[in-house]
Amino acid sequence: xxxxxxxxxxxxxxxAAAPDRRRTGxxxxxxxxxxxxxxxxxxxxxxxxxxxxLVISLFDWNxxxxxxxxxxxxxxxxSVFTDAALRxxxxxxxxxxxxxxxxxxVLGLALALLLDRAFFGRGLVRTLLITPFLIVPVSAALxxxxxxxxxxxxxxxGALSWVGELFGDTTPSQPDWIAxxxxxxxxxxxxxxxxxxxxxxxxAGLQSRPAEVVEAARLDGASAWQTFRYLTLPHLxxxxxxxVLLGAVYIVQNFDAVFTITAGGLGTANxxxxxxxxxxxxxxxxxxxxAGVVVVIGTIIIATxxxxxxxxxxxxxxxxx
Amino acid sequence: MTTATVPxxxxxxxxxxxxxxxxxxxxxxxxxxxxxxxxxPALWMLLTSLHAESDAATxxxxxxxxxxxxxxxxxxxxxxxxxxxxxxxxxLGASFFSTVLVLLLALPAAYALSIRRVRKWTDVMFFFLSxxxxxxxxxxxxxxxxxxxxxxxxxxxxxVLLYTSMNLPIAVWMMQSxxxxxxxxxxxxxxxxxxxxxxxxxxxxxxxxxxxxxATALICxxxxxxxxxxxxVLTGVVAQTAPVFLTGFVTxxxxxxAQLCAAxxxxxxxxxxxxxxxxxxxVQGLSLGAVK
Numbered sequence: 001x002x003x004x005x006x007x008x009x010x011x012x013x014x015x016a017a018a019p020d021r022r023r024t025g026x027x028x029x030x031x032x033x034x035x036x037x038x039x040x041x042x043x044x045x046x047x048x049x050x051x052x053x054l055v056i057s058l059f060d061w062n063x064x065x066x067x068x069x070x071x072x073x074x075x076x077x078x079s080v081f082t083d084a085a086l087r088x089x090x091x092x093x094x095x096x097x098x099x100x101x102x103x104x105x106v107l108g109l110a111l112a113l114l115l116d117r118a119f120f121g122r123g124l125v126r127t128l129l130i131t132p133f134l135i136v137p138v139s140a141a142l143x144x145x146x147x148x149x150x151x152x153x154x155x156x157x158g159a160l161s162w163v164g165e166l167f168g169d170t171t172p173s174q175p176d177w178i179a180x181x182x183x184x185x186x187x188x189x190x191x192x193x194x195x196x197x198x199x200x201x202x203x204a205g206l207q208s209r210p211a212e213v214v215e216a217a218r219l220d221g222a223s224a225w226q227t228f229r230y231l232t233l234p235h236l237x238x239x240x241x242x243x244v245l246l247g248a249v250y251i252v253q254n255f256d257a258v259f260t261i262t263a264g265g266l267g268t269a270n271x272x273x274x275x276x277x278x279x280x281x282x283x284x285x286x287x288x289x290x291a292g293v294v295v296v297i298g299t300i301i302i303a304t305x306x307x308x309x310x311x312x313x314x315x316x317x318x319x320x321x
Numbered sequence: 322m323t324t325a326t327v328p329x330x331x332x333x334x335x336x337x338x339x340x341x342x343x344x345x346x347x348x349x350x351x352x353x354x355x356x357x358x359x360x361x362p363a364l365w366m367l368l369t370s371l372h373a374e375s376d377a378a379t380x381x382x383x384x385x386x387x388x389x390x391x392x393x394x395x396x397x398x399x400x401x402x403x404x405x406x407x408x409x410x411x412x413l414g415a416s417f418f419s420t421v422l423v424l425l426l427a428l429p430a431a432y433a434l435s436i437r438r439v440r441k442w443t444d445v446m447f448f449f450l451s452x453x454x455x456x457x458x459x460x461x462x463x464x465x466x467x468x469x470x471x472x473x474x475x476x477x478x479x480x481v482l483l484y485t486s487m488n489l490p491i492a493v494w495m496m497q498s499x500x501x502x503x504x505x506x507x508x509x510x511x512x513x514x515x516x517x518x519x520x521x522x523x524x525x526x527x528x529x530x531x532x533x534x535x536a537t538a539l540i541c542x543x544x545x546x547x548x549x550x551x552x553x554v555l556t557g558v559v560a561q562t563a564p565v566f567l568t569g570f571v572t573x574x575x576x577x578x579a580q581l582c583a584a585x586x587x588x589x590x591x592x593x594x595x596x597x598x599x600x601x602x603x604v605q606g607l608s609l610g611a612v613k
Contacts, residue, residue: 031437031438031439032433033433035439038430039448041486041489042486045483045485049461049463052466121353128359129359130596130603133596134592135585135592135593136546137564139567139585142571146581147366150378158379158382162381174380192359195359203604255549259553260568275459276461292459295459300455307454
């Protein structure tokens with residue numbers, strides 16, 4: 001599951017430091033007591049399994065052949081990096097994550113800019129826009145697979161027929177979307193679901209922009225583009241970083257869309273899907289664990305940056321308060 | 322051009338105003354168009370769910386076919402007798418109990434991180450957050466092996482524990498920011514009166530932070546309801562949740578699109594309701610409290 005990522009957030013100034021000084025003794029423990037259940041629970045349920053994964057990753061262990069279980073050092077890791085399927089799924093994960101994150105940030109920014117102004121029915125439009133995020137991921141994936149992409153009766157090809165009819169084309173092209181562009185099909189469905197997430201974060205960023213500064217720039221004769229380029233974008237930088245990093249952390253882990261739309265076929269198996277398959281269908285426990293550790297290391301690299309960004313926003317909020 | 326001879330600032334100012342107004346209307350319309358376009362697949366799902374199977378799967382699509390609830394009747398087992406209630410109730414149970422457990426653990430923790438702070442409380446906050454950052458799939462196998470040996474496979478209480486750990490960091494972060502807004506004097510007054518911590522939490526803190534706690538609960542509920550990977554690996558026939566049921570729902574025989582869309586609508590309804598209710602706090606939960 002998870003493990004701790006080392007960070008050193010800057011401590012915002014504490015309002016009352018006096019009771020903190022006592023490190024031991026009954027008072028300190030009375031302060032800590034309310035925290036302990038949550039902390040202990042989280043360590044037991046999330047950190048211990050990961051330690052177990054680390055240990056299992058050092059064994060040659062296939063559950064279909066339990067007698068052969070043996071310590072084999074780093075052999076599983078060598079297999080992870082030489083196994084063609086696993087290496088391909090590393091590439092797929094990168095393409096999938098980068099594609100979804102880039103598209104959602106661009107779309108989310110455009111939508112956030114549109115929503116960052118007063119117009120009739122703004123609240124309703126916001127509600128419409130967050131709807132894709134509130135469809136259960138499995139439902140959304142099924143919807144895209146069957147109701148939109150289906151080559152015979154999906155809405156996409158239906159729309160192509162309509163347009164064809166309009167121009168007197170009796171044999172409009174009817175592509176088999178998932179077969180012809182499997183990865184893009186998965187990416188499009190995920191972009192639809194995750195754009196609202198980016199939009200909400202960037203909209204919050206836009207609305208935290210000081211209004212006086214924007215007004216001053218307008219009075220000084222700055223064009224809309226100049227205001228965006230030199231005021232809005234620098235202000236949004238941290239929110240963009242946050243959106244990209246959190247988006248990446250969530251999309252790297254995506255399982256639902258890949259599992260539902262393509263079942264990992266046609267070169268769309270990402271690492272979570274491949275690990276699931278290695279352990280659930282191939283019963284290669286050692287290999288699956290090693291691949292899991294590799295994913296964790298990759299995520300730690302992204303997560304460290306994500307945590308740093310959260311930390312700087314967090315201390316900013318704390319200072320403001 | 323000819324107007325240049327007449328010094329008339331009023332008409333030109335009015336022109337600029339009109340242009341700005343027209344531009345603003347255009348951008349408003351664009352926002353509406355974007356909102357509708359984004360919602361279109363969801364609306365299509367709703368419309369298809371209300372069509373007869375023979376009208377649902379046509380090319381070109383039959384937009385104006387008569388509406389019927391047959392898809393919903395079929396989903397609830399009118400023809401096959403297979404009812405979706407057990408998985409729906411499993412999902413409800415797992416999501417509800419894990420949300421309750423999350424709140425019970427997170428409220429005191431948030432108290433110790435915002436009102437009466439422990440030393441190095443920011444480090445503790447970031448420890449909570451970091452557990453959320455790393456892939457679920459990396460701990461899946463040990464959890465599976467543990468469950469198998471403990472006889473807890475296909476049991477919703479195992480999901481309750483896992484969903485609690487999945488949502489606890491989000492809840493701690495959100496509640497920390499809500500509790501930090503409560504004036505310390507109020508809590509000190511209660512403590513001077515001799516109230517013990519559980520009483521203070523239940524009688525003073527919880528009522529004051531009620532809207533925030535409600536939003537936290539809704540977001541935790543959504544994430545638990547949506548979860549697929551754990552449920553798929555760790556449950557079978559008995560404890561199967563709604564998303565797992567959905568993945569197995571698609572049968573290859575015959576027309577099924579209306580029924581599938583009806584199923585998707587029904588399973589998504591609780592999330593839509595919770596999400597719309599928590600709309601204002603949604604972004605705070607999703608960004609783990611970093612954005613207010």
